[in-house]
Amino acid sequence: MAQAKPKSKPTRTLLAKTPTGIQGLDEVTGGGLPKGRVSLVCGKAGCGKSLLAMQFLVNGAVRYGEPGVCMNFEETEEKLTANVASLGFDLRDLTRRKKLVIDYVFVERSQITEAGEYNLDGLFVRLAHAVKTIKAKRVVLDSVQALFAGIADTAILRSELQRLFRWLDEHNLTAIVTGEAGVDTLTRYGLEEYIADCVIALDHRVTEQISTRRLRIVKYRGTSHGTDEYPFLIDEDGISVVPITSLALTHKALTERVSTGIAKLDEMMEGKGFFRGSSVLVTGTAGTEKSSLAANFTRAACARGELCLYFTFEESPSQILRNMRSVGLDMERWVKKGLLHFNAMRPTSTGLEGHLAVIHRQISELRPKVVVIDPITNLISTSGSYDVKSMLVRLVDFLKVEQITSMFTNLTFAGDPQERTAAAVSSLMDTWIVLRDSKPNGRPRRELYVLKSRGMEHSRVVRELIVSKKGLDLGEVLSDHTVATHVAGQ
Amino acid sequence: MSRVNEQPRRASDRHGPFGPETEQGMKKSTAKKKTAKTSRSDFFILRLYIAGQTPNSMTAIANLKKICEEKLQGKYSIEVVDLLEKPQLAKGDQIIAIPTLVRRLPPPVKKIIGNLSKTESVIVGLDLQPAP
Helix, strand or coil: CCCCCCCCCCHHHHCCEECCCCECHHHHCCCCEECCCEEEEEECCCCCHHHHHHHHHHHHHHHCCCCEEEEECCCCHHHHHHHHHCCCCCHHHHHHCCCEEEEECCCCHHHEEECCCCECHHHHHHHHHHHHHHCCCEEEEECCCHHHHHCCCHHHHHHHHHHHHHHHHHCCCEEEEEEECCCCCCCCCCHHHCCCCEEEEEEEEEECCEEEEEEEEEEECCCCCCCCEEEEEEECCEEEECCCCCCCCCCCCCCCEECCCCHHHHHHECCCCEECCCEEEEEECCCCCHHHHHHHHHHHHHHCCCCEEEEECCCCHHHHHHHHHHCCCCCHHHHHCCCEEEEECCHHHCCHHHHHHHHHHHHHHHCCCEEEEECHHHHHHCCCHHHHHHHHHHHHHHHHHCCCEEEEEEECECCECCCHHHHHHHCCCCEEEEEEEECHHHCCEEEEEEEEECCCCECCEEEEEEEECCEEEEEEEEEEHHHHCCCCCC | CEECCCCCCCHHHHCCCCCHHHHHHHHHHHHHHCCCCCCHHHCEEEEEEECCCCHHHHHHHHHHHHHHHHHCCCCEEEEEEECCCCCCHHHHCCCCCECEEEEEECCCCEEEECCCCCHHHHHHHCCCCCCC
């Protein structure tokens, strides 16, 4: 966690912002786009810039009472309406209710002869007329580079575009101008030179057959902003950005405790269990009942009336429910009561960023008290190890800020108990519980110990984990792991 | 909107695009008024878009009249549309630049942007070939 110093944000009060209503983007920008200014959103074809712009307009019209005008240079009204209908945007309805105007601007050079001096007043008139008709506060120009194909005199065009951006500023319109990425420049025609206030770059790349989308704030005058790339996701609700919440380590450390679900495990932790809002890592080799421990923890939370969100990457929810029944854990009851929510995803269905975006969205929607991710091993396997830690830092920080107690399970392999990924992740975790198999005297048993738990005097003994039809319990003290195990010594 | 020429504007003129039906209808109606020497295909319906009485717009109007009188005497009508008065009309002809001259007839539609000071370009743009 690099940015340990909490940043103060005095600029926030100085610079008025217009919320985009796009999940995560407003957090990343400290409140939205600069109000009454022109922002540039650039990226290659298919990176999602038009979608971002439309979401900005639609959200403005629907949620913030700010009507908007879209001057579209690429798609007809009909096509655009059809394109975004799948995201639940009803442009026709918004147009009818005078919340939105879409003006398709078509330029065909083969039809046009230039004969003498001209300017782009026609475009100004159209925009001004549309803005006036619905008293628009937001404007999207998507994307003006099409004009370069239609108008031969680029000197006139450039000065007119500058005049257009000035006009938008003068009329206090919050605008998004989109631009296609150039070879060595942010946009093909260097539009970034004219837009001084806010530039956002979108990127869409495919690594190891998994596509990831990222967003970067290139500049934002007068505002401190993260310079990182933020993963974002396009799904049926449009764009959502996974913000880095480690802008500051300002989350409050709670002193409240929550039960682990096993009385004797609570005993090992000052008799009280985990801290609320802390993160717990459970590692173990295959078949060491990591999922059972996690399920037991959520069951205890549900019994307290707390909402739990369980992300599973290996098994379907019904499989988990069946397995948990076999060890005496009736989870179905809590599902029916609406306290336990499962979310099953294939690890390879999207990149790590995609998963994190989904996790973020779900958490933001449901606002659970407890989150389980079972297991993170699979998430890690879909991504390069370089990204993994920073992504998990974001996730763990986000959970802490939301004061959600979280449990992550991680599969380790026999003979390699401190596997690379576990070691990378463990520093983020407040509590680390290790499960393992052992066969003293030929009798197999499962053992549990608390490797670390920040902020408390935790027990260092190894105890047997007993799994029966009656649920999970701990057996007798076997040893002190600090002297007797092959794990802690490394 | 002001009419520069006295050429009557017919209902059929307003119905773009210029499909065969429109063409026929116009042929009939003009035949009454027009003399035989003006055939349909060389009658020009022009529309000049301006935005306010700017120097460029005034120049364009003057240049257009001059060119038409020289090349198209009696075979044209000019309609000047001021977008400051009728902004809603900009969309129909996809007007971006000002001034823009639109040749609505004969087909195909052609657009000439600028103050029309480059006479040669206007003549080429409107397809006004001198009679052989």
